[in-house]
Amino acid sequence: MKKIGFLSFGHWTPSSQSNARSAADVLLQSIELAEAVEALGADGAYFRVHHFARQLSSPFPLLSAVAARTKRIEIGTGVIDMRYENPLYMAEEAGAADLISGGRLQLGISRGSPEQVIEGWRYFGYTPAEGETDTEMARRHTEVFLEALRGEGFAEPNPQPMFPNPPGLLRLEPFSAGLRERIWWGASTNATAIWAAQQGMHLQSSTLKVDETGEPFHVQQAAQIRAYRAAWKTAGHRFEPRVSVSRSIFPLIDRRDHMWFGNSAQDSDSVGYLDAQTRAIFGRSYAAEPETLIKQLAQDEAIAQADTLLLTVPNQLGVEYNAHVVEAILTHIAPALGWR
Known part of the structure; x- marks a missing residue:
């Protein structure tokens, strides 16, 4: 059995070929898609x-809006780049979003990937300490964030407070x-996955991984998952x-599917x-008739080892089409593979 959800990058472009032509479009459509997939039975x-x-970009207003408009599905990120974050303010925002959702927040964080600008975190006011790399700064921010989520007091109160x-x-x-037990780390290497396990964070592994062995992507990713689970067991978390894992999967059911994919x-x-x-090695995408997809996906070792599958969706094709893709997987693919 697997939880199945969608992962949206939220692209928008002012083009007549896109159904998401502005930031407002993509934000509102993201909420609508979450409502639609919840109605379909996705997770x-x-x-x-x-x-x-x-x-x-700024996830917490969107997560809070989705939380207010849904009742059952998990809501999360994949991932927030911790190089850009004030960890204490982020802990407040995450706490508020989680309370609005009734405890459904699954927050994916990481060091992040190459961005649009050079050292973009500097524009946000963050600079690595002397002798520190940006990766180490991200981990430092993460450790502060995780500690804040424990809910222990640390700030000296004013002896004459307003309240x-x-x-x-x-x-x-x-x-x-x-919430502290619902934080995920996006790992691109085996060593980083082991570190995430030691910190008590769940593992998000996407369609990109540092090529450490030259083996097929799904084989390397499966090895990463095994290393993570072994490290978790050693750490003894309660x-x-x-x-x-995330995948691009498109069952070819109707004319639109064949036209697009x-x-x-x-x-x-x-x-x-x-x-x-x-x-880096980038995992393949899948697009075929359901019978073929079932055979192909059954050979994916990493999907077999994961408990959650995130379907990367082409959000610019609109809410209705993306809901159709999710429904096709829930109906034609998941039952045959034992995911449902």
């Missing part, structure tokens, strides 16, 4: 975060109990780990470079 609505781009204080040191408010299946992995030194 989650997740959103990517990119800065300085015509994509979704009465509870006794002792003060914590951030609003505090949402249980709650169960979760693992999500009938000739676009990426039948094999691809390789590229994130920078001059970092070779």
Whole structure:
């Protein structure tokens, strides 16, 4: 059994070919798609975060709006770049969104990927400490964030406050109990996945991974998941780990599917470079008739090991079409593979 949700990058472009031509379009359509997939019986609505781009960026207003308009599905991110974040303010925002949702927030965070501008976090006021890399700064922000989510008091109260204080040191408010156990880390290497397990964060593994062995993407990703689960067991956390993988999957059911994706299946992995030194492997996409898709997906070792599958959706094709894609997978693919 698997939880199945969608992951939207929230692209928008002022083009007549796009159904999302403005930031307002993509925000409102994201809420509508979350409502639609909840009605279909899907399990989650997740959103990517990119800065300085015509994509979704500030996640908490959107997550709160989705929370207010839905009742059952998980809501989350995949991922928030912690290089850009004030971890204490973020803890307040996350707590508020989680309370609005009734405890459905599944927050994916990470060091982030290459962005639109050079060292964009500097424009947000964040600079690595002397001798610190931007990756280490992201982890430092993360550790502060995780500690704040524990809900322990740490701030010295004013002896003459405007309003009465509870006794002792003060914590951030609003505090949402249980949110600390619903934080995910997006890992592109085995070592980072192991670190996430040690920190007590769930694992998000996408369609991109540092190429560490030269093996097919799904084989490397499955090995990463096994390393993560082993590290979690060693760490001895008191709650169960979760693992999500994301995939582009398009069952060819009707004329629209064939028009958009009938000739676009990426039948094999691809390789590229994130920078001059970092070779990355990108997982294939899937587009075929349901019978063929079932056979192909049954061979994906990483999907088999994950408990959550996030379907990357082409949001610019509109709410109705993307709901159709999710419904096709829930109806024609998931039952045959034992996901439902």
